[in-house]
Amino acid sequence: MGAVGIGGLAIGGSVLAACGDDEEDASGAKESIKAAWVYIGPPDDNGWTQEHDRGRLAAQAALGDRLETSFVPNIEFDAGTTETFQQLVDDGNDIIFANTEYAGLLTEVSDNAPDTKFCEINGHYYSDNLFPFYLAHETTAYQLGVAAGHLTENGRIGYIGAFPTATAFNDVNGLLLGARSVNPDATVETVLVSTFFDPQKAAQAANALLDAGVGFLFGVMDEPTFLQLSEEAGVWTGYWNLDFRSAAPTKYVSHFDLSEFGPFYTEQCQRVLDGTWVSQDEVWLLDTPIGDFGPNVPQDVQDAVLDVGAQLDSGELHVYEGPLNDNEGNQRLAAGETLDSLQAYAIDWPVEGVSGISPV
Amino acid sequence: MILAIIENAFLSLIGSAIPASAVVMLAATGAMLGERVGVLNLGQEGLIGIGAVYSVIAVLSWGVESPWLAMLIGMMAAAVAGLIFAVCVVAFRASQVLVGLALALGGIGLSNQLGVNRNGTPIQTLFREVNPGGVLDNNDALSAFFFHDPVVYIAYVGLPVVLYFVLFRTRHGMNMKAVGENPAAADAVGVSVTGWRIFYSVLGAALTGAGGAYMVLSFTPTWSPDIARGRGWVALAVVIFAGWRPGWAVAGALLYGSMISLDTTAQARGWGLPFMGASDLSFFLSMLPYVVTLVAILIPAGAVKLGRRVRSTAAPAALAIPYSREER
Numbered sequence: 262m263g264a265v266g267i268g269g270l271a272i273g274g275s276v277l278a279a280c281g282d283d284e285e286d287a288s289g290a291k292e293s294i295k296a297a298w299v300y301i302g303p304p305d306d307n308g309w310t311q312e313h314d315r316g317r318l319a320a321q322a323a324l325g326d327r328l329e330t331s332f333v334p335n336i337e338f339d340a341g342t343t344e345t346f347q348q349l350v351d352d353g354n355d356i357i358f359a360n361t362e363y364a365g366l367l368t369e370v371s372d373n374a375p376d377t378k379f380c381e382i383n384g385h386y387y388s389d390n391l392f393p394f395y396l397a398h399e400t401t402a403y404q405l406g407v408a409a410g411h412l413t414e415n416g417r418i419g420y421i422g423a424f425p426t427a428t429a430f431n432d433v434n435g436l437l438l439g440a441r442s443v444n445p446d447a448t449v450e451t452v453l454v455s456t457f458f459d460p461q462k463a464a465q466a467a468n469a470l471l472d473a474g475v476g477f478l479f480g481v482m483d484e485p486t487f488l489q490l491s492e493e494a495g496v497w498t499g500y501w502n503l504d505f506r507s508a509a510p511t512k513y514v515s516h517f518d519l520s521e522f523g524p525f526y527t528e529q530c531q532r533v534l535d536g537t538w539v540s541q542d543e544v545w546l547l548d549t550p551i552g553d554f555g556p557n558v559p560q561d562v563q564d565a566v567l568d569v570g571a572q573l574d575s576g577e578l579h580v581y582e583g584p585l586n587d588n589e590g591n592q593r594l595a596a597g598e599t600l601d602s603l604q605a606y607a608i609d610w611p612v613e614g615v616s617g618i619s620p621v
Numbered sequence: 622m623i624l625a626i627i628e629n630a631f632l633s634l635i636g637s638a639i640p641a642s643a644v645v646m647l648a649a650t651g652a653m654l655g656e657r658v659g660v661l662n663l664g665q666e667g668l669i670g671i672g673a674v675y676s677v678i679a680v681l682s683w684g685v686e687s688p689w690l691a692m693l694i695g696m697m698a699a700a701v702a703g704l705i706f707a708v709c710v711v712a713f714r715a716s717q718v719l720v721g722l723a724l725a726l727g728g729i730g731l732s733n734q735l736g737v738n739r740n741g742t743p744i745q746t747l748f749r750e751v752n753p754g755g756v757l758d759n760n761d762a763l764s765a766f767f768f769h770d771p772v773v774y775i776a777y778v779g780l781p782v783v784l785y786f787v788l789f790r791t792r793h794g795m796n797m798k799a800v801g802e803n804p805a806a807a808d809a810v811g812v813s814v815t816g817w818r819i820f821y822s823v824l825g826a827a828l829t830g831a832g833g834a835y836m837v838l839s840f841t842p843t844w845s846p847d848i849a850r851g852r853g854w855v856a857l858a859v860v861i862f863a864g865w866r867p868g869w870a871v872a873g874a875l876l877y878g879s880m881i882s883l884d885t886t887a888q889a890r891g892w893g894l895p896f897m898g899a900s901d902l903s904f905f906l907s908m909l910p911y912v913v914t915l916v917a918i919l920i921p922a923g924a925v926k927l928g929r930r931v932r933s934t935a936a937p938a939a940l941a942i943p944y945s946r947e948e949r
Binding site: 302303305306307308335419425450451452453454455458459460461462463464465466468469470472473483484485486489507508616617618619620621 | 637738891
């Protein structure tokens with residue numbers, strides 16, 4: 262269905278910027294540049310893509326006339342995606358950001374466009390003009406897990422995932438280990454729906470988990486349907502992307518704060534302007550603090566979560582600290598071993614206590 | 622013990638399958654109405670989108686506070702699209718397949734465009750489940766079938782019963798079938814083939830639109846692009862599986878719905894297959910509804926192949942064939 266998605270190109274920013282486009286001095290610095298964003302969903306999804314678009318607008322506001330931005334929404338995984346990237350290169354964009362991992366659909370273009378810079382979220386490909394960026398969210402999941410451990414009596418956490426990738430593993434592992442730090446019997450029950458954006462599937466997964474009796478429901482969905490269903494069922498819930506307490510006014514716990522996209526996009530565009538942009542050889546991880554708490558989260562729970570957050574920040578506490586087994590009983594970390602965020606970015610196993618998802 | 626587990630599994634599946642495939646049921650009934658009078662409307666996918674997006678607009682932009690009224694608005698929008706389709710294929714005798722495909726793609730595109738700025742916004746105007754209370758409370762076996770919202774009962778019980786009665790027990794139904802089987806004969810006895818075909822195409826489109834409206838007014842209370850996501854095509858398959866009989870459409874829709882529910886229910890309840898890891902299982906299960914749909918439409922086809930052609934499982938003889946009085 263991707264082919265019939267909205268292919269409109271929205272142009273933001275100043276028209277004046279187009280004038281000084283390719284003037285480049287000896288140092289490689291430019292008077293003005295064009296940047297484009299390729300979005301998996303619509304920029305008004307009240308979720309993932311909306312946060313990226315806020316980041317785009319923040320970069321636009323910071324760099325003013327020197328930056329001309331545009332975006333293409335609803336780009337799914339098909340041959341048309343490659344065409345979209347090629348079109349953006351041909352349109353003279355200096356840097357292109359992708360808000361999902363398009364992998365080969367993107368690199369086919371980036372490898373043949375050495376003068377254009379690319380940043381791909383959650384990507385796994387590195388070249389002279391492309392590097393991945395992502396969020397260090399296992400710590401945020403851990404904090405949410407601590408909250409869930411305090412708030413639920415049965416310690417049962419439901420998780421709606423998309424695919425069995427590091428994103429899902431870091432979510433479920435963080436939730437479980439955080440919850441177990443409070444309640445040693447805590448579990449995480451996972452349903453994978455093979456999509457980030459399909460409210461019908463998300464609703465069915467949410468209903469299945471709520472019917473099964475979970476006490477806290479979280480997910481990596483790009484839209485807030487499951488929050489509404491949690492609220493109706495009287496079950497605590499949280500959100501990945503932004504503050505969405507309006508969907509669950511009384512049962513809202515917190516969210517992952519993604520407001521680092523704006524500073525990241527601004528910095529990358531600034532580097533292109535200055536002629537100092539260089540590719541990276543490891544993923545660029547953004548801080549992902551936990552967001553504001555919902556109105557009914559008790560103060561002592563909030564304090565406990567923030568305290569854990571401070572310990573994680575200072576390095577006093579680690580999300581992944583051995584001994585740890587995966588959920589098939591194999592030891593993955595020996596006593597005393599830890600994983601940092603860069604290592605967690607490559608994780609491919611769920612910890613013991615997580616069900617519904619298996620090691621890759 | 623084993624029996625209790627199976628019963629429990631079956632009930633939890635059916636309990637979530639019923640609302641999940643109400644949209645398929647409504648669209649299948651809509652498609653069947655048109656096909657009974659010889660009009661094949663492949664545009665179900667687009668009609669679901671149009672019905673859904675206009676219900677969303679009614680609630681979010683026009684301040685409609687009744688889910689019934691919002692659904693009616695969605696139905697009327699789909700009916701307008703159905704009227705355009707019907708005029709093209711019945712009055713102008715354009716190819717039903719091509720115009721239907723255009724309606725499918727155009728309807729998806731139109732509804733996505735109209736849905737811009739409404740994505741993900743929660744809808745508060747919802748159908749509420751009927752609570753019969755009394756003995757039905759706390760009864761697992763019965764609660765799977767009750768405690769749904771009223772549209773579910775209209776889709777699974779009301780419409781099939783009415784349609785069965787009209788089709789098989791009234792003169793009007795005989796005429797309908799005549800228009801679909803042998804329009805020249807119907808024409809000869811004074812039935813307006815053009816009029817009937819247009820009327821039932823529009824009514825069918827409105828019912829499919831009701832399916833789309835139901836999605837956003839109950840099942841998933843929010844708009845999202847490409848909302849039908851294949852349910853319109855499944856509805857067309859259900860009509861074939863059902864052999865154009867309303868009662869069998871209920872079975873077909875529930876079969877599909879159970880497979881959809883199995884995807885999430887099996888994962889949430891930890892039902893697994895011994896040779897498949899939990900992650901692989903999720904991919905396998907999301908494929909299952911479409912495999913089962915494919916197998917289901919092969920059953921009537923297979924019966925025909927084996928020479929067991931039952932009259933009532935065959936497609937209306939004049940399906941998708943434009944009627945022209947001059948050419949009869």
